[in-house]
Amino acid sequence: MSNGLRGFLIVVPAFCTLILGCGREDRKPSPGASADTVAVGTNDGSAEDSTGAAARAADRRVVMFVGTSLTAALGLDPDLGFPARVQAKIDSAGLPFEVVNAGVSGEISAQARDRVAKWLVKQPFDVMVLETGANDMLQGLSLAALRRNIEQIVDTVRKARPDARIVLAGMVAAPNLGERYGREYRAIYTGVAREDSLSLIPFLLDGVAGNPDLNLGDGIHPNERGQRIVAENVWRVLEPVLREEAAKPARAAGPP
Template sequence: MRFVRFSLAGLLALALTACHSNSSSETAKAPAATSAAPAVGPKPGATSGKKRLLFFGNSLTAGYGVEPDQAFPGLIGQKIDSLQLDYEVVNAGLSGETTAGGLSRVGWVLRQPVAVFVLELGGNDGLRGLPLASTRRNLQGIIDTVRRRSPKAQIVLAGMQIPPNLGAKYAADFKAIYQDLATQNNLVLIPFLLQGVGGDRSLNQADGIHPTPAGHRIVARTVWTVLQPLLPNYITRRPSRFTSSRSSSRLR
């Protein structure tokens, strides 16, 4: 499987940790701590002749606390390979990333064109109580950069929600950012990335934030439902199942 993982930096385990994490990730021009784990698949910059499906996000995308092939981008890559689709999955998740950090490094990530760009950022902004106007502006900036660098790319926006710790209005306005941006920019929207996983202790690690392998399989199913129609040559007669290479359990 041609699956690229850019980095596995350490990330927040709790919301409080999020508020005090190293701010260097917000200014990084390229994914940091690349040596934390070896790349899986071809090295960044290598060409395979396949279309690129790029996941751009924080620790949820990076797969904090699980193996690369257990995180939802890895599971999507396995699904694509099983269907022999002409796509290469690239995991550009960076643990601890905020929308400001994402905006600063997205140009570096897009040195090669992409066919599908999945944008999963904003959760750390919300946990830190950052101004919503800044989060919205940064996400829009990332979208604009993708449109400039890869005009033909399909952009998928992964919606996120946060607990009402900072007030019900802040949480509601945060959630609304994703629907608003999707409508304004004609994006494909995943309403809530962690649907069926968020808040379920059995599907999250001890920190209550990051999914377990079982949780990632549910996230992968949610993402695949949205991605499937965007990938040409998808064979609809084949069942949509996700099987971890480390587990025989499947999501149907």
Template sequence: MKILSGLGTRDSGLGFVSLLMLSAGACSRRDAGSTPSSDGASRAALESRVPSPEARPPLRVLFIGTSLTAGLGLDPDSAYPARVQRKADSAGIAIQAVNAGVSGETSAGALRRIDWVLREPADVVVLETGANDGLRALQVDSTRANLVAIVRRIRAKLPEARVVLVQMEAPPNLGQRYTAAFHAMFPDVARTEGVTLAPFLLQGVAGIGRLNQADGIHPNDAGERIVTETVWKAIEPALRAATAATAAGTG
């Protein structure tokens, strides 16, 4: 939005005097004719008190996660949180994406640092954790307890924030029993804690060589584009709801 500068030259001053004279004439003609309706005046006064979209601060979206969120092996601007911010901008939703991803972190690590991460307010919190628990075949019950504790800490610290829990999966070589229990843990936590469940973060990317880096785990640039679409579709409703709540003064 352009910001008009103040008057700064003699010619501008003359123009300003002329503008005052024209305005005075216009006011005289209006006074001689009719006066604005009280309804119109009331409406104008009401509209003047409603902040414009440009005046509202951007939504703060906090991404808590592992190396998959941090964007290991990618430029920071290529990690999915930064890409989501650009998609939001294109969609007319002003957000500030905060990437709080930590490489190698388990759900226990996320729980240990959650209070520190939540020092600043957030309107939407996206939680991606548990992947490293699965890689290490940690007890599902322990991971579940950590997820529940993290969500409850978020609720306690940021009661108005919208929380999105990202589905993660365990490697298939750990056996069907473990992988099934690991998979079921996420929708169970989302349901019992009343948060939104996003699809598997690496949906359409995991196991596809051309979409991953040499380690076969972390997406490359092409894979990260797909991850971004997955996350965006999951959190867009929360972003729009938070925007509406902020505009109404209830968020």
């Protein structure tokens, strides 16, 4: 068991409560905003994204982060979340990419599948970082369905945007769910990545999960220090993808 997983067992009940119970309405809205407004810095995909449009106008390409409360930086200003920290790394590296945070708290993989198909493929992006499945695990949903949903997201993106790159964020099951379940759960990510030739982040929360010093009071969502480590986990895999893409001629915006 990696150091990042030690202690994960004891925080699973909080994880269930705080991820599964946190939809968009649970984020604190800004003054004058409706209760279900997505936090500043995130975009659920149901509206045209101004960041992506601005990136195109500035001849920058788009990296879209699709995920749950982990991607949405639940409990923090989105500017402190790992997608924003990846943007800082992109800027420091001088790469022509703009990050769009399309994280939605409480989302299961079936909802991510539908959101990608209905909205997100209509947004401009060149690279998608996909983080989904933690809530499926915590709700005890079918592992076969989780795999199908991830595969369908990949198929949808490939059909609509055949040149787009997909980076899959791997997750690890809580140890108390059993060795067999954990093995089958993790194999979903490694299997889909292998079969569909995706770049894989082995475990998004490696070095953070279960460490109280790196998580918020709920014991599971990374705090500011934890977000820095998660950003490093992502960057190790994403940076070479972005460098490869930056070396290619810019593509057309794709589907309207």
